[in-house]
Amino acid sequence: MIAVLIALPSLMVAQGTQEASQIILLIAFVAGMLVFAEYSAQSPTIIEFRFAAPFNRIKFFGLALTVLILSSIARGAGNPGSLTLLLMDLGRALGASLDFPYSPVRQVLLLVPVHTSMELADFIAIAAGYSYTISLVMIVIFALLVRLLGWPVRRGAFNVWMNLPMFDPTRGGDVVQKLHREAGINISLGFVLPFLLPVAVALLDGIVEPASLLHPQRSIWVISAWAFLPATLVMRGIAMHRVAELITAKRRRVYAQAEDALQTV
Structure with missing residues (x-):
């Protein structure tokens, strides 16, 4: 897949x-x-939360849906059918709703050169609207799974090492504080990057030519990554915060059992 x-x-x-x-x-x-x-x-090596479905499934299907929609629109741009027209109209509505001053979508649209054709500029606006909307939906779905359905322990025990193979709990002080710190960093980066990435491209003008990113295939991946990568950081931050809560709750149970045992003796 x-x-x-x-x-x-x-x-x-x-x-x-x-x-x-x-x-x-x-x-x-x-x-x-x-x-x-x-x-x-x-044993896991790189991929995190491999045994904590549906964390990775949400990311995959969110990215797949974005790429499939944008590829369908780009394919039918020359001779659009009814489905392509429907997707384009919905994308324009999403892009227009998110195109307000200082929004991430507005920052992307400001990078489009003035001499760009109307068709390509329209596709960039549609792609930005779809990508950012789907990324927000991914975050909301995962947050609901965590808060309402008890992810990741609703299907059994959660193994920190198997699901966080790159996380070293022996370094950086208390593991709970380290998880909270990494969660805050990931969530902050996730919310800031959609604003910073277009600014970074604009500042690198001359090294990275914005017009070179406007090829249909290239723009699909660039705009998808612009929205998808920050969303995955926010999801990772939420997951790390949830793991820290689970460890804290387990510690409280262990301490309570130890106190009960001492009182019994």
Whole structure:
């Protein structure tokens, strides 16, 4: 599924050189094999919350939905059908609702060069509206799962090492304080990055040419990443905060049991 997702814009939009398409297919194959190897191994190596569904599923389906919608719009831009027109109208409405002063979507639209064609500028606005809306929906769904359905312990015990293989609880003081600190950093970065990334591209004008990112296939991935990566940081921060709460609750139970045992003796 990861391999198909990476290759999807290249297969649907069908623009660019043959060499570029071959490189994308190679990247898709390698990424698919890496994810397959990770989920087939007994012990985790890189992917976090592997045994705490549906954390990674929400991220995958959110990104897949974004890429699929944008690829469908880019494919039918020349000769749009009824579905493409419906997606474009909905995207324009989402983009217009999020296009207010100092909003992340407004920052993206300000990067579009003046000489850009109306069709391409319209696609960028639609893509920004869809990407940012889906990223917000991802965060809301995961927050509801945490607060209302008790993620991640509703299906059994939660193993910190298996789900956070890159997290070292022995460094940086108390594990709960470290989790809260990392949660705050991730959530702060997640909310700030959609504003900072367009500003960074504007400041790097001359090194990174904004017009070079406006190729349909390239813009699909750039705009999807602009909204998706900050959303994953916010979700990771919420998850880390939840894990810290679970450890604190377990400590309280252990302390309470120890006090009861002492009173009994």
